[in-house]
Amino acid sequence: KNRDSEELDMMSELFIQAVPKIELIPPPAAKEVYLERVNDRTADREDAIYALVHFARMDMGSAHSEAEAKSCLKKVVSLVRKCVDSDPSMGETAAIVFLKCGGMCEAVNYYYSALWLYEGSMLFESSDPNVRYFQHNNLGFCLNYFKQFAEAESYLVFATKILPHRYNAWKNLGVSLEHQACYREAAESYLRAITEGHAESRSAKHLFRLLDRHPELLKIPEIMAHIPAARA
Numbered sequence: 001k002n003r004d005s006e007e008l009d010m011m012s013e014l015f016i017q018a019v020p021k022i023e024l025i026p027p028p029a030a031k032e033v034y035l036e037r038v039n040d041r042t043a044d045r046e047d048a049i050y051a052l053v054h055f056a057r058m059d060m061g062s063a064h065s066e067a068e069a070k071s072c073l074k075k076v077v078s079l080v081r082k083c084v085d086s087d088p089s090m091g092e093t094a095a096i097v098f099l100k101c102g103g104m105c106e107a108v109n110y111y112y113s114a115l116w117l118y119e120g121s122m123l124f125e126s127s128d129p130n131v132r133y134f135q136h137n138n139l140g141f142c143l144n145y146f147k148q149f150a151e152a153e154s155y156l157v158f159a160t161k162i163l164p165h166r167y168n169a170w171k172n173l174g175v176s177l178e179h180q181a182c183y184r185e186a187a188e189s190y191l192r193a194i195t196e197g198h199a200e201s202r203s204a205k206h207l208f209r210l211l212d213r214h215p216e217l218l219k220i221p222e223i224m225a226h227i228p229a230a231r232a
Contacts, residue, residue, distance in 0.1 A: 008147065008179075010144070010145045010146075010147065011109075013144075013175060013179070014141070014144060014145060014175060026054060026055075026058060027050075027051035027054050027055065029051070031051075031052070031055050034047075034048040034051040034052050034055075035048075035052070035079075038052060038079065038080075038083050039082075039083065039086075041087065045083065045087075045090060045093070046090075046093045046097070049080055049083065049090070049093060049094060049097045050097045050100075050101070052076055052079060052080070053076055053080075053097050053098060053101045053117070053120075054101060055076075056072050056073060056075065056076035057101055057104075057105055057110075057113050057117065059072040060072045060073060060112070060113045060116065061110060061113060066112070069112065069113070069116065070116060073116045073117070073119075073120055076120075077120050077123060080094045080097075080098075080124075081123075084124065091124045091125055091126075092124075092125075092126050092127065092128070092131075094121075094124040095121050095124035095125065095126040095131055095135070096121075096126070096131055097121075098117050098118070098120040098121035098123075098124065099117075099118065099121040099131060099134055099135060099138065101117050102114045102115075102116075102117035102118040102120075102121060102138060102142075103138065105117060106138070106141075106142070111142055111145050111146070114138070114142050115139070115142040115143070115145075115146070118135060118138050118139040118142060119139065121135050122135050122136075122139065129162050129163055130163070132162050133159050133162045133163045133166060133169070134159075136155045136156065136158045136159035136162065136169070137155070137156065137159040137166075137168050137169040137172060139152075139155050140152040140153070140154075140155035140156035140159065140169065140172050140173070140176065141172050143155065143176075144172060144175050144176055144179075147179070149175075149176045149177075149179045149180050150176075150180060152172070152175075152176045153173065153176040153177065153180070156169050156172050156173040156176055157173065160173060164196075165196050166196060167192075167193040167194075167195075167196040167197030167200050167203060168193075170189050170190070170192040170193035170196060170203070171189070171190065171193035171197075171200075171202065171203045171206060173189045174186045174187075174189035174190040174193060174203075174206055174207075174210075175206065177189055178206075178210055183210065183214045183217060184217065184220060184223070186210055187207060187210055187211070187217050187220075187223050188222075188223070190203055190204075190206050190207035190210065191207060191223070191226050193206075194207065194226075195226075
């Protein structure tokens with residue numbers, strides 16, 4: 001049975017273990033200071049973009065509707081886009097800043113803000129495969145959280161193609177596949193995550209929980225052959 005339901009607790013599905021709570025620290029100066037800096041080529045524009053995205057994150061957190069929150073994101077994306085258009089070298093910086101701020105939101109369980117910031121990061125191109133990998137992996141992770149498993153799958157598959165020897169996307173892809181009732185493919189993805197992560201514990205926990213839920217998978221020789229290594 002597909003476990004995608006309204007009652008599905010995605011925190012336990014994604015993490016298995018407890019998630020520590022941390023606090024986000026706001027930028028030290030007023031927003032107006034950074035609005036001036038972002039258009040000043042002699043200033044630290046990376047710091048200005050970072051601060052403005054943080055302010056947008058704060059505005060999204062206090063928004064009264066999804067439309068209002070998305071409007072906050074659109075405003076800061078438009079602002080940063082103007083900066084990048086005037087200085088294309090800032091595009092890489094913008095991609096990284098949105099990605100990092102999304103990660104900070106994710107760390108405090110602000111998943112809507114994280115999702116939108118990752119989408120914002122994807123609007124800026126990066127030549128760094130690590131950045132491209134985490135843009136796709138992190139967006140896929142958040143889509144999993146919101147039970148948009150099929151959409152998450154496409155981003156996670158792309159991430160595995162960018163850096164196939166990183167385990168994160170394989171693990172998250174396993175979650176996506178498991179909740180689309182593709183159980184064998186999910187098990188194979190978890191096994192690949194275990195291999196690439198050198199027996200990383202969360203990937204192993206995902207696999208063995210899947211096997212507990214679907215013991216018929218233990219009859220598949222290709223899966224059984226890897227179980228001893230997964231338990232190591």
